[in-house]
Amino acid sequence: MNLEELLAFAGRNQIMSLAFVGLTVAIIATEIARLFRGYKPLRPAELTALINRENALVVDMSASGDFEKGHIAGSRNVAPSQFDPESKLIAAAKSLPVVLVCRNGQVSAGAAKRLKKAGFEQVYWLDGGVAAWQQADLPLVKGR
Structure with a gap:
């Protein structure tokens, strides 16, 4: 799979792509917060x-x-x-x-x-x- 195919998939499946990006950002934010909570x-x-x-x-x-x-x-x-x-x-x-x-x-x-x-x-x-x-x-x- 190359970048063009990935972008085409994201264009055809916008809701799924947004959900994936949202979940990824949420996981990263949670892990960063966990590291600095003390x-x-x-x-x-x-x-x-x-x-x-x-x-x-x-x-x-x-x-x-x-x-x-x-x-x-x-x-x-x-x-x-x-x-x-x-x-x-x-x-x-x-x-x-x-x-x-x-x-x-x-x-x-x-x-x-x-x-x-x-x-x-x-x-x-x-x-x-x-x-x-x-x-x-x-x-x-x-x-x-």
């Missing part, structure tokens, strides 16, 4: 290494009942409604790696954005949440 997703194995290597603070944003059913060892429970970057627990770790965790990764991603805006240097969130942790066959601790 907080990063972690996979379970990366979280384990960060905890062991840099003594990361793991903040679990699950509801109290879900936290008691199973959480990552050493994590601290903070309900989303009580999440505040200025709280004693979180503010003390401003220069340490802070990893936010929830059940599926959605709530923790939003909280990571708040921490970064509050001036935290190393902010992460567990992509896929506790569900991803379990799928990786990593252990959970029950109780408080």
Whole structure:
């Protein structure tokens, strides 16, 4: 296929061509925004290494009942409604790696954005949440 054939195809299929260009631009914009947002997703194995290597603070944003059913060892429970970057627990770790965790990764991603805006240097969130942790066959601790 040469350039002339490609241009002829685009001319015959204008809607499909515009859709392709629009999707391509959207994907590129999303990826560029992801690179510069300042907080990063972690996979379970990366979280384990960060905890062991840099003594990361793991903040679990699950509801109290879900936290008691199973959480990552050493994590601290903070309900989303009580999440505040200025709280004693979180503010003390401003220069340490802070990893936010929830059940599926959605709530923790939003909280990571708040921490970064509050001036935290190393902010992460567990992509896929506790569900991803379990799928990786990593252990959970029950109780408080």
